[in-house]
Amino acid sequence: MAHVVLRNITKRFGQVVAVDNLCLEIPRGQCISLLGPSGCGKTTTLRMLAGFEDLDEGEILVGDRVISSSLKRYYLPPEKRDFGMVFQAFAVWPHLSVFDNVAFPLQIRGLGRAEIREKTTTALTYTGLLDVRDSYPNELSGGQKQRIALARSISFNPTVMLLDEPLSNLDPKMREVMRFEIKELQKRFNFTIIYVTHDQAEAMALSDRIVVMDYGAKVQQDDTPLNVYHRPANKFVFGFIGLSNFLQVEAADGGTYLAGAREAGPIGGERPPQALGATPTLACRPGEIELLRDGGVRGLIARRTLLGDIVDYRVRVGAQEVRVQRSVRQPLFEEGAACGLRFTRLHWYA
């Protein structure tokens, strides 16, 4: 049974439709990511869930309880929703110690001293903050500050956790560590996570389910991380997740060629579906193209960049440039050298 339900929600800011008739059902204990470019409406959606924004249309339910409804003009205030929430900016009280920060929601709820101590200690333990419980936030790193925010939001055992780009202000290493920690916390406490991010790696690593959105919070694909990556529903999703090439092709003599580069040779592999018309777009990942000495679609290495483990090539074929990424352990090609491209996986879009 769905735990959180968004039913046809719409939000306008003046002329701009920030969220356009969005429907989502989120089962209990699921970690769902709302992924999309900045300004696509994902944060607005989260803020409506939190109760910071009213709805222009639609309603939001938790369990069978309506918490926001445009029709009934009913909005449960954020302080009554019992949601945990972590913000991108570190929302920690500078005037309180780590312990008092984490105890804050419990004190607000008027719990007894012993219970506050116990629950706070539990939250501190699971977030690895027990040793710094007497420190003040300004003595701690960004990662630690965000841990405080996390500990505070779990201290009162919420069933729904809203995360608004919580790792975006952290350095890349800390970001990876925290991903695992959030995942661990979820396993332990089994809350439903709604995670807003524009970072696809983060969404991939954390979620059971990814909702890719375009402007207006229009859902482009709602699927498992694996499917979103390997079976993108459309060009937008393909372009948004991971690296991508979009290439123009043309058909001739029963073969498919890169547009204007028939002399380079046919692409081979599966033909574009007829339904896509005369000029379909070929989408492919830079990692799904092999570089050959002989054969394949002939091109010239225009640029080569070493990215540590990976070598990034820009290969010129006719008027188009194809991005290819190979492992450093494979034969290297020099800039200006001739090469052949073999496309191992093709995605066709209109």
Added chain:
Amino acid sequence: MSSQSGRIGKARRRWAQTLRPYAYILPTFVFLFIFTHWPILRTFYVSFFKWNMASPTMEFVGAANYVQAWKTPLFWQVLGNNLLFAAGTVPLTLAVALALALLINQKIRGLALYRALLFYPTMIPMAAAAMIWLWILTPNYGLLNYYGKWLGLPDVHWLGHSTLALWALVLVGVWKRVGYYMVIYLAGLQVIPEHLYEAARIEGAGPWQRFWKVTFPLVSPTTFFVGVMAVIDAFQAIDQVYLMTGGGPGNATNLFIFYIYQNAFRFFDFGYGSAISAILFLILLALTLLAFRTLHRKVHYA
């Protein structure tokens, strides 16, 4: 030879480096010295003499002027009056300024107008404000008594009453300064990031709790500043005393600066005036230091 001149050049450069910052602050320092530091030093110096300002000679009397202050009941009464005046104005100014700033710090129609209206008492001269309040507080036809009579309240001679007069001055002092401190509080409030309030809300804090647990602690740098300034203000009040009560009735509203003014410029007892000025200076210095030592620890910078 050349190495020696090089060394001299280096030494000269080092000197220039050391002196340059002092050269930059010199103009400011000259004016500060002429108009602030020198008068302070001069006041301390004169406080050890008997001098009427007109006479070419000053008679050294040691600590006699300080002893005189210690032995004069009026000095203690004035000090008491001023402490009471501060005890009235400071908390009231802080509370009202913060309350107004909170009201003004919202998205409401006509905000600029409200802000201007509340700030306006700051812009008019104290002399004009004193005249307005003189009229409001006058017995019989004064505004306050006029409406008081409507409500069936007795006619009160606010400024002629031995205890009410001081509180009338407190009222005027608060009214005059509160708009200014409201603006400072407004700046302090706007520094508090919105997401802290949102975090507090989602964690269950209602409006009252948000004020006491978020706003109040995080606006504490402003409260500290405003508090210190309001104390100093309270000990600098003179215009309204001079214009509204003349220190009376009796000496019920005689405040420190007015007392200094009376002694130095009316009774021409410059030595005594200097001595009590020096005492005031030391009192304010002590209060400020005390504030920094004790309260400053409770100040949190967001």
